[in-house]
Amino acid sequence: MPLTAADTDFANRLDAALPAGTIGRAEARHLEEPRGRYAGQAGLLARPRTAEEVATLVKHAAEARVAVVPYGGGTGLVGGQVAPDGPAPLILSLGRMNAVREVYADENVIVAEAGVILSDVQQAAADAGLLFPLSLAAQGTARIGGNLATNAGGTGVLRYGNARDLCLGLEAVLPDGQIWHGLSRLRKNNTGYDLRHLLIGSEGTLGIITAAALKLFARPATRGTALFQVKDPQAALSLLGLARAHFGEMVSAFELMHRQGFDFLRETLPNVRLPFEDQPEWCVLIELGLAEGMNPASSLERLFEAAMEAGLSRDGLIAQSEREADDFWAIRENIPEGNRRIGSVSSHDISVPLGAIPEFITRGAETIAGLGDFRINCFGHVGDGNLHYNVFPQPGRSRADHENQRDAIKRAVHDLVHALGGSVSAEHGVGRLKVDDLERYSDPAKMSAMRAIKAALDPHGIMNPGAVLRAP
Missing domain, CATH: 3.30.465.10 (Uridine Diphospho-n-acetylenolpyruvylglucosamine Reductase; domain 3)
Structure with missing residues (x-):
């Protein structure tokens, strides 16, 4: 049986079954997602307060064959929170369940x-x-x-x-x-x-x-934060190994950043304080969460000396206060906003085995160069193999000028990731954006099992149809 729209009769049934004020109309923010690739349909909006109210909503939706689209903070980057196709859905906001x-x-x-x-x-x-x-x-x-x-x-x-x-x-x-x-x-x-x-x-x-x-x-007794310049991604990977050899599991974060990200921040967010007068080609942001009695500055100084001796780093800055540490993190945390303001042609949330990171970055640049004249901002959580690999137009051009190349760029990057044993969705999910990619790169047995699980638990296909798995 096909899905039906969340119409006036359905809204009236929900109103009768739930406390006053639970059911309303979706607002503009419930129909948008941050990258602007999808626009949701203006269905009903439900704002339950308890699990029991959620259960009532879902039971009615199952009986009426109405799609249910869960909505949290709306920050997802793969379109999972909006339903652009099909009959008008019931948008289920969890915002009132906030205890x-x-x-x-x-x-x-x-x-x-x-x-x-x-x-x-x-x-x-x-x-x-x-x-x-x-x-x-x-x-x-x-x-x-x-x-x-x-x-x-x-x-x-x-x-x-x-x-x-x-x-x-x-x-x-x-x-x-x-x-x-x-x-x-x-x-x-x-x-x-x-x-x-x-x-x-x-x-x-x-x-x-x-x-x-x-x-x-x-909570770690103290934290130590530093920015180390490195000559290339291979040096960053070796530095990670050195940091783990010194501090074991006390390495809390290890973030790789490219000069392009600093350039974008200078262009779009001039209030973000950049630490180096001459921005390095590559640098890493390291954070240590240390035990009682360990001095953050001296610990990082020892690491820097070892990195210098090993030829992995030639310069660096060690935060001398919480304010400086926050300033270092502000750089990393604002890179996505700088990217957004520039406007990427194609953005990729990928992961590869740690040892394949240098090869991916080298071959990725060669691949993109073969497709046209673009800028690349590669940054991310190199400690767990997750890179954000984003392709941008040159100055004076916009992403709209390259819209016809977006699919080719994405396909080329994802083919390379797959060839290196990686994943085309490291931390953002599949949503609606990567349904084709999931089908293209996943093991057939995995896809068969996923479809069987979906059919068994959600035989009417009401739960966020079109996300993760293609709607029938």
């Missing part, structure tokens, strides 16, 4: 509803003297349910893992309207299939996450 239910400080666990903004989870952990380490540029807007639904990454993956690695249990509403009460705080629970890991990263196509039990960590 931190409990902090179990002795267990290093926090239980938060899906609509809690990521920075508020971080603050609740900090108030308890603990750390929730998921950190990304949109943390002041992104909501934890969306972070889990897309298995978000960010700058702390090197030490703490992706969102998946930070979750102990979930509460979720399944496509038939059942509530799965899986908010376990257990570290070991070996009782059959792990639905938690099935729902994390499913982007709302298998159910709606309504709350999560999340891991917390001891």
